[in-house]
Amino acid sequence: xxxxxxxxxxxxxxxxxxxxxxxxxxxxxxxxxxxxxxxxxxxxxxxxxxxxxxxxxxxxxxxxxxxxxxxxxxxxxxxxxxxxxxxxxxxxxxxxxxxxxxxxxxxxxxxxxxxxxxxxxxxxxxxxxxxxxxxxxxxxxxxxxxxxxxxxxxxxxxxxxxxxxxxxxxxxxxxxxxxxxxxxxxxxxxxxxxxxxxxxxxxxxxxxxxxxxxxxxxxxxxxxxxxxxxxxxxxxxxxxxxxxxxxxxxxxxxxxxxxxxxxxxxxxxxxxxxxxxxxxxxxxxxxxxxxxxxxxxxxxxxxxxxxxxxxxxxxxxxxxxxxxxxxxxxxxxxxxxxxxxxxxxxxxxxxxxxxxxxxxxxxxxxxxxxxxxxxxxxxxxxxxxxxxxxxxxxxxxxxxxxxxxxxxxxxxxxxxxxxxxxxx
Numbered sequence: 001x002x003x004x005x006x007x008x009x010x011x012x013x014x015x016x017x018x019x020x021x022x023x024x025x026x027x028x029x030x031x032x033x034x035x036x037x038x039x040x041x042x043x044x045x046x047x048x049x050x051x052x053x054x055x056x057x058x059x060x061x062x063x064x065x066x067x068x069x070x071x072x073x074x075x076x077x078x079x080x081x082x083x084x085x086x087x088x089x090x091x092x093x094x095x096x097x098x099x100x101x102x103x104x105x106x107x108x109x110x111x112x113x114x115x116x117x118x119x120x121x122x123x124x125x126x127x128x129x130x131x132x133x134x135x136x137x138x139x140x141x142x143x144x145x146x147x148x149x150x151x152x153x154x155x156x157x158x159x160x161x162x163x164x165x166x167x168x169x170x171x172x173x174x175x176x177x178x179x180x181x182x183x184x185x186x187x188x189x190x191x192x193x194x195x196x197x198x199x200x201x202x203x204x205x206x207x208x209x210x211x212x213x214x215x216x217x218x219x220x221x222x223x224x225x226x227x228x229x230x231x232x233x234x235x236x237x238x239x240x241x242x243x244x245x246x247x248x249x250x251x252x253x254x255x256x257x258x259x260x261x262x263x264x265x266x267x268x269x270x271x272x273x274x275x276x277x278x279x280x281x282x283x284x285x286x287x288x289x290x291x292x293x294x295x296x297x298x299x300x301x302x303x304x305x306x307x308x309x310x311x312x313x314x315x316x317x318x319x320x321x322x323x324x325x326x327x328x329x330x331x332x333x334x335x336x337x338x339x340x341x342x343x344x345x346x347x348x349x350x351x352x353x354x355x356x357x358x359x360x361x362x363x364x365x366x367x368x369x370x371x372x373x374x375x376x377x378x379x380x381x382x383x384x385x386x387x388x389x390x391x392x393x394x395x396x397x398x399x400x401x402x403x404x405x406x407x408x409x410x411x412x413x414x415x416x417x418x419x420x421x422x423x424x
Contacts, residue, residue: 115203125152126153130149317374330373
């Protein structure tokens with residue numbers, strides 16, 4: 001319904017538009033809306049509805065209909081009626097045209113992975129439809145009953161032990177197993193779970209051919225899609241190598257330099273990191289510090305020691321890189337700052353405009369400039385170092401060192417910004 005009544009935001013998010021489908025969305029936006037009265041209706045779309053409503057009301061009371069001081073006559077009603085009829089006409093005609101073409105037709109009939117019901121025992125990778133009933137101390141839980149649940153064997157998305165229970169069962173078969181509940185009113189308790197299989201389906205994947213490449217990507221052939229995938233994987237590997245190199249070079253640099261850390265500064269940094277963890281990261285996940293430590297299997301002493309170690313490293317890193325910025329006389333230009341702002345906005349889940357406005361309002365522009373400058377300083381150090389992989393081959397980091405360096409130096413500043421934002 002979102003696609004029908006707005007601008008296709010959901011389909012756009014999932015990149016599921018074909019070329020023709022994207023064109024239809026743009027055409028709908030130019031018309032003002034996809035469906036009259038829908039979410040995101042254009043201004044004149046609402047005006048058309050107002051004209052129709054005023055016209056009908058005028059007929060009901062026996063007066064000449066007027067809207068905004070203008071009489072509504074035959075010409076205006078014809079235009080409004082035409083507007084209302086254009087949208088469904090376009091949908092019907094263009095849908096028929098799309099279905100007449102092979103590629104859009106296959107896309108609409110779901111040529112991707114799907115499951116086909118089979119009459120045999122369930123195996124790894126099968127999709128089973130199951131009914132569940134959980135008992136604790138012999139009593140069925142109010143929230144412990146579920147029907148028609150679709151589950152892929154081996155995915156690990158449900159209860160521990162369910163894979164072994166359903167494997168080998170055919171439709172109509174059932175089994176009982178014991179597992180610790182992950183949620184609900186009895187979360188964390190051992191429960192006796194009865195599972196009944198109502199359907200077994202086998203996952204079937206489409207053939208890897210040129211048709212699949214055209215449906216799944218912008219490429220015309222499977223070879224082009226494979227080449228693009230290989231290139232992406234190589235770029236990811238190179239970026240990972242650059243990131244690891246940055247970290248190791250930075251660690252070695254900190255070993256060679258003695259940096260005194262003031263106690264008050266260290267205490268503030270530790271408190272800031274703890275506050276951000278508890279009130280930002282854990283708060284969004286619905287956890288408190290005690291539950292987090294339990295999940296991580298750490299004691300409070302171990303957590304405090306790790307937080308202190310990370311705080312010390314963060315402070316030393318900033319001092320050392322700031323000094324390198326001065327010695328190398330590094331400057332940050334507008335283009336570099338803009339690129340860094342775009343990356344930070346993406347990582348924070350905000351639009352570039354929103355992120356930039358927040359940075360300016362909170363007076364954090366110098367902080368962003370410092371992040372970029374420290375990233376450039378670290379890149380200078382890495383340029384002078386020889387980095388080799390596990391095979392002893394020299395790693396070329398020229399393309400990725402600046403980006404990885406900025407990512408490395410901005411991590412420490414992220415918590416500080418979150419703290420300032422909260423206080424603001």
